[in-house]
Structures are given as C-alpha cells and as structure tokens.
Amino acid sequence: MRRVTSWLMLLGAGLAIGAALLVPLPIAQSVSTAVVAVTRTPTITRTPTETRTATITRTPTITRTPTFTRTPTNTGTSTRTPTVTRTPTNTRTPTITRAPTNTRTPTRTRVPTQTLPPPLPPIPGFAVGDSVMLGAAREMQRVLPGLVVDAKVSRQMSAAIDILRQQRAAGQLGEFVVVHIGNNGYINPAQFDELMQLLVDVPRVIIFNLKEPRRWEEANNLIIADTVRRYPNAVLVDWRGASMNHLEYFAFDGIHIGAVAARAYTQLIVEQLQPLLVKSDAGKSTAARADGTAR
Numbered sequence: 001m002r003r004v005t006s007w008l009m010l011l012g013a014g015l016a017i018g019a020a021l022l023v024p025l026p027i028a029q030s031v032s033t034a035v036v037a038v039t040r041t042p043t044i045t046r047t048p049t050e051t052r053t054a055t056i057t058r059t060p061t062i063t064r065t066p067t068f069t070r071t072p073t074n075t076g077t078s079t080r081t082p083t084v085t086r087t088p089t090n091t092r093t094p095t096i097t098r099a100p101t102n103t104r105t106p107t108r109t110r111v112p113t114q115t116l117p118p119p120l121p122p123i124p125g126f127a128v129g130d131s132v133m134l135g136a137a138r139e140m141q142r143v144l145p146g147l148v149v150d151a152k153v154s155r156q157m158s159a160a161i162d163i164l165r166q167q168r169a170a171g172q173l174g175e176f177v178v179v180h181i182g183n184n185g186y187i188n189p190a191q192f193d194e195l196m197q198l199l200v201d202v203p204r205v206i207i208f209n210l211k212e213p214r215r216w217e218e219a220n221n222l223i224i225a226d227t228v229r230r231y232p233n234a235v236l237v238d239w240r241g242a243s244m245n246h247l248e249y250f251a252f253d254g255i256h257i258g259a260v261a262a263r264a265y266t267q268l269i270v271e272q273l274q275p276l277l278v279k280s281d282a283g284k285s286t287a288a289r290a291d292g293t294a295r
Contacts, residue, residue, distance in 0.1 A: 122146035124174035
C-alpha cells in the first residue's frame with residue numbers, strides 16, 4: 001500500500017512539472033526567478049561564515065602590557081644616585097693642604113753655616129788647583145785677603161808645575177802655598193816630587209789629598225801622603241776624611257763642592273796657617289813695642 005502511495009505521489013509531481021513546462025515563457029521566468037530567489041535562501045544565510053568574532057577578537061595579542069611595563073629596567077638605569085654622588089672623591093682637602101710640606105723652615109735654618117768666619121790679617125800666599133779648588137776660591141780670598149788663587153777646570157799636574165815655576169821665578173809664591181791637584185787622572189810620583197822641590201823655600205806648604213770616587217783616588221792619595229812626609233815645611237790636609245760623611249758638601253758627582261763645603265775647605269787652610277798667624281801677631285807686637293820705645 002505504501003509503495004502505491006509513493007508511486008502516486010511521484011506521478012502527481014511529474015504531472016505538475018509537466019504542466020509547468022507548458023506555461024508561457026514570462027510565467028516560466030517569473031516562476032524560475034521565484035524559484036531561484038526562494039532557493040537562494042540557503043546561500044544567503046551565511047551567518048556561520050560571517051561570525052568571525054573568534055578571529056577578530058585579538059585581545060590576547062594586543063594586550064602587551066607586560067612587555068611595556070619596563071619599570072624595573074628603567075629604575076635600574078635611572079637611579080644612579082650612588083655613582084653620581086662622588087663627594088668622597090672630590091673632597092681632596094687632605095691632599096691640597098700641603099702646609100707640612102711647604103714649611104721648610106727646619107731645612108732652611110742655616111744659621112750656623114751663615115755665620116761666616118771673619119777675614120784674617122792679609123798674609124801673602126798662592127794657591128794652585130783644579131775645579132775642586134775653584135769651587136772654594138771666592139771663600140778662600142774672602143777669608144784670606146792676601147791669597148792669590150789660580151784654579152782651573154781639568155788642570156793636570158804638568159800645568160800646575162809650570163804655574164808654580166813661573167810664580168817662583170817672579171818671587172810671588174808668598175809665605176804659604178796651597179796645592180790641590182790630582183783629581184783628573186793618575187799622578188806620576190816623579191812629577192809630584194818635582195812640584196814639591198819648587199816649594200822648598202816657602203815657609204808653609206799646604207797639600208790637600210783627594211776625595212775622588214774614581215779609580216785613581218787611592219793610588220794618588222798614597223803618592224801624595226808619601227811625598228809630603230819627606231818635606232818638613234809641608235803639611236797634609238785630609239780632605240777625603242773631612243768630607244766623607246758630608247753629602248751636603250758635594251754636587252751629584254761627589255767631587256765638586258758648593259758654598260757649604262767651601263767654608264769647611266777654607267777653614268782647613270786657616271787651621272794650618274796658625275803658626276804663621278802667631279808669628280805675624282808676635283811680629284806686630286814686637287813692632288808696636290819697638291815703636292813705643294822709640295817714642
């Protein structure tokens with residue numbers, strides 16, 4: 001029975017379609033447009049496709065607040081107050097206060113050395129030497145007004161002998177002679193003995209040994225000491241021993257002398273002139289007494 005009913009329904013549908021095909025064209029067109037219009041409803045209903053809310057909702061991607069919150073990084077770089085506050089390094093007050101270093105009063109208080117010895121009575125004399133004696137020449141002539149000093153840089157023994165020979169020939173050696181030679185090389189014993197022979201008639205001959213930190217110091221000092229010992233009118237001044245512990249006497253080379261050493265150098269000469277000074281004072285007293293008796 002059901003099959004019959006189905007077939008009838010199909011038959012009725014086929015008749016309806018056939019009747020529709022027999023209708024004129026305008027009606028068929030309207031029916032077709034209607035059918036088309038009606039049948040497009042499924043295509044127009046695109047609500048599932050247009051509901052793109054899921055794709056448009058990009059809020060999770062836009063919410064970049066964690067990335068922009070750079071407060072921890074900025075606070076670290078901006079808050080440099082410990083590095084900027086350099087007050088400990090700028091406070092150089094202890095280093096600028098150099099008052100203790102500028103107070104050189106103890107080193108400049110040379111009162112003992114400034115008390116210069118007074119000049120002695122003028123006794124005629126002659127001195128020959130090299131650059132060491134040259135450093136004391138002015139002080140020697142100030143204290144010993146009758147002394148003539150002939151000192152020159154790099155002078156050798158042969159030159160000193162020639163000078164003393166000329167002075168002897170001219171009768172200008174005086175009552176005492178000071179010799180300081182040998183700082184510029186080895187001394188020949190025969191030459192030094194020749195020099196001493198030129199001075200045998202001088203009442204007082206003062207010979208300085210050497211303070212010379214070079215290889216010939218010891219040998220020259222032995223020759224000087226041995227030669228002076230043979231001449232009774234000569235006396236040896238131990239300049240090496242007198243100056244050894246006085247670094248302030250010398251320049252950087254340990255040989256040439258300055259003003260302080262010049263006073264000590266001259267004082268050594270004065271000490272060896274005491275016999276002449278006593279003789280001079282005795283002569284003056286005798287002359288004064290004789291002059292008083294004559295009156």
